[in-house]
Amino acid sequence: MSRLSIRSVCAFAACLASGAAFAEAPAQTNAQVLKICAAKSQPPLSMEDGSGLENKIAVALAEAMGRRPDFVWSTKPAIYLVRDYLDKKLCDVIVGLDTGDPRVATSKPYYRTGYVFVSRADRQFDVKSWSDERLKKLGHIAVAFGSPSEVMLKDIGQYEDNMAYLYSLVNFRSPRNQYTQIDPGRMVSEVGAGGADVAVAFAPDVARYVKASTTPLRMTLIDDDAVKSNGEKVQQQFDQSVAVRRDDSALLAEIDAALTRAKPKIDDILRAEGVPLLPPSK
The missing domain is CATH 3.40.190.10 (Periplasmic binding protein-like II)
Structure with missing residues (x-):
């Protein structure tokens, strides 16, 4: 899990x-x-x-x-x-x-599966890789604390703009020195309601909610090509x-x-x- x-x-x-x-x-x-x-x-x-x-x-x-x-x-x-x-x-x-x-x-x-981009179906969001420059132009992006998605959000310079939003999803509880995590169902509902342009999560955490959403959503596997600006690989797919x-x-x-x-x-x-x-x- x-x-x-x-x-x-x-x-x-x-x-x-x-x-x-x-x-x-x-x-x-x-x-x-x-x-x-x-x-x-x-x-x-x-x-x-x-x-x-x-x-x-x-x-x-x-x-x-x-x-x-x-x-x-x-x-x-x-x-x-x-x-x-x-x-x-x-x-x-x-x-x-x-x-x-x-x-x-x-x-x-x-x-084996991987991290996914979750977006509204009506937005035709076809991004499949963290290297896609369009990610830098989005508004709110929901990611799990401590995840590869958070690592990449920081690397592309989008974390500071999203930090207050992410903390709002856990009622501003800090993840420092305690296990604090955004509920996967909340991440998906934020996308459906328009609070987030995209959510990025491990597929098993969100697939059930994407499938059940009353707002049509799409879930796109992220290519396993994520690399930080220092050349370090950030794995996106896992056995x-x-x-x-x-x-x-x-x-x-x-x-x-x-x-x-x-x-x-x-x-x-x-x-x-x-x-x-x-x-x-x-």
């Missing part, structure tokens, strides 16, 4: 360092059960009623493994799941981390994996085998959500 990944972890390291420990006892291993770490309220990816995108994928994976899915719910944002749940052995898997996330061992990727603890090689092998069996169902879930898919790179 986009808010779990190393893409956002690096930006909120101070926040992660300040969390309290949990008192729960470690989970007991049970070959009949798949204990899934999940955020209780982080739509559209994870919700306690099981309707989140990653909840559905987790269930499909458990079924392919011949196990019963058992969600271990956290009231904290998903960015804390590795530290406070997986590493403490309160659960055994997390669905939706970037492949190769150094905090964990990750499965073979089960899909997604299931994560386990770094020493849990047996479970990882079982997951890799099950993902092959679960692939048709997972692809159906992603297509129903409206997530644009790319061939996995690894």
Whole structure:
């Protein structure tokens, strides 16, 4: 999930360092059960009623493994799941981390997608790359704090003009030293209502809202060619994996085998959500 990944972890390291420990006892291993770490309220990816995108994928994976899915719910944002749940052995898997996330061992990727430009369909906004000069002429651009989109917004000189607007979307709470994030649904509704010319977000975070919008919207995958003015590449497309603890090689092998069996169902879930898919790179 986009808010779990190393893409956002690096930006909120101070926040992660300040969390309290949990008192729960470690989970007991049970070959009949798949204990899934999940955020209780982080739509559209994870919700306690099981309707989140990653909840559905987790269930499909458990079924392919011949196990019963058992969600271990956290009231904290998903960015804390590795530290406070997986590493403490309160659960055994997390669905939706970037492949190769150094905090964990990750499965073979089960899909690849990327960041998208979301715009009103009636505007015929055909920009596909951060190198397009037309981005510098837009008004409000909604991006997630700590994301590659925020990095590029700063690099093209548009961040200062948008900063007050972005903070207004979180009631002027500062993201400094705490996890503060703009709700993806709010970003999409801003575009639909005309408050933002474009929103830039990780596709799984916004696809559901784009699809449900009463104002016709278009979602365009961003080319993976973003480069800062100093020549540094800013990745826009990411493989997604299931994560386990770094020493849990047996479970990882079982997951890799099950993902092959679960692939048709997972692809159906992603297509129903409206997530644009790319061939996995690894």
